[in-house]
């Protein structure tokens with residue numbers, strides 16, 4: 001059986017204890033999107049600011065509110081660090097890569113996706129061995145995807 | 154005969170299972186209970202020797218199967234002291250029983266502005282069917298609030314019941330363990346001219362139940378929480394009331410006759426049992442009822458009261474301010490359900506750490522999100538006991554909790 005150390009890696013606990021980019025952004029202009037996990041009741045509110053249009057659109061800021069377990073909180077925290085300042089197209093690529101890493105089907109990687117750095121996010125790989133926690137890990141990502149879709153750049 | 158925990162445990166094959174070399178500490182019976190050997194054997198034996206359609210075919214085997222199915226109904230009627238087996242309707246689960254009540258009785262009797270009174274400690278099964286009616290036809294839903302220690306606050310009950318047509322409440326909260334004064338609440342409902350509906354899903358498995366002494370009108374409960382198989386639920390109702398209620402689902406078995414122009418309904422219970430019922434499950438349920446009867450429901454309740462007292466004292470004693478256990482402290486008015494907050498840890502993380510030691514608990518909102526709002530939490534960790542749990546399980550829970558801080562370091 002996979003041990004707890006596969007799940008609760010130090011970097012994950014660090015993001016859980018000291019979440020990055022927590023808070024709110026004024027909306028509008030930010031896009032406020034809520035996500036929740038109907039199974040356990042975890043809730044997340046994501047604020048997204050996008051600058052520019054079309055291919056030049058950049059994720060200029062993301063903030064996270066709400067409550068959740070160590071996995072959903074740390075995953076969202078790492079996600080903000082990974083996408084802030086990146087082109088929107090790369091944010092989508094990260095979402096595809098992350099979901100694929102979580103073993104979720106239907107997010108076929110597209111050309112260039114493999115070049116997008118996962119960084120600390122690799123630490124969440126161990127979650128796959130705990131299938132009930134996958135939903136926790138992807139909560140923030142689903143919420144980001146919805147926010148990006150709503151930004152519609 | 155005194156309650157013999159070791160003997161009881163031997164009846165449950167799953168309790169001898171080990172995961173990673175250590176025993177199972179199953180503390181999730183509020184969710185669903187484990188099954189004793191006799192239930193498993195009764196179902197296997199029936200499938201191997203007597204399985205056939207019921208109520209439809211005239212050969213001997215079908216007669217035998219029908220008889221076995223109806224014996225399940227009689228056993229349930231006896232367990233809850235129904236005045237006739239015809240008052241027991243088999244459904245898929247307690248949720249379907251609640252939907253049957255809202256659709257059939259509510260559909261025939263509730264309209265715009267009519268009031269249904271619920272409480273803040275209801276399971277979604279006793280909330281959503283009424284909210285669906287509200288959205289469709291504009292009924293009003295009122296709520297009985299809770300006291301600080303998680304009991305029903307009955308101060309304003311008369312005012313809340315004024316003009317109400319239904320009072321529907323749980324006989325034991327699946328989150329707080331709270332056991333309200335059911336007979337008193339049924340009487341109050343009747344005094345106000347309201348129907349008394351009881352969600353007894355958590356109550357029947359753990360307490361001697363007498364629906365007539367309660368004076369209830371309709372009572373919903375479920376097999377899978379009382380040592381029986383999943384896939385079969387129960388609705389008890391007073392016969393005259395069930396007779397007067399329109400059918401819920403339409404199809405085979407529930408009709409008297411069908412023509413090109415229409416249908417007439419069969420008498421109860423068949424009227425509410427459309428289609429092929431859970432046949433094997435009824436056979437297993439009968440074995441579960443007999444198992445509980447042999448042990449004696451009041452001995453089971455006493456065992457669980459003692460265990461709950463031990464658990465409250467052990468957890469509060471060991472963890473003090475670091476643990477918040479919701480619900481009443483008096484075990485006379487609470488069942489063996491302990492929902493708690495532990496340090497600053499999220500319930501998901503708590504249950505994950507406990508699982509490492511095979512301690513099985515539930516983390517989440519327990520299908521009672523409105524109650525979570527009232528408690529001001531998003532979710533809780535819940536340990537729930539049944540007849541096969543003992544103080545060793547509580548100690549295992551406490552030891553595993555003590556280990557949780559090491560990992561998270563706060």
Ligand SMILES: Cc1ncc(COP(=O)(O)O)c(C=O)c1O
Pocket residue numbers: 183184246247248249276278279323325326327352354355374375376386520
């Ligand atoms: C109080 C209460 N009511 C209703 C239900 C629903 O029961 P079932 O799962 O049989 O539909 C449950 C079970 O979770 C419960 O605890």
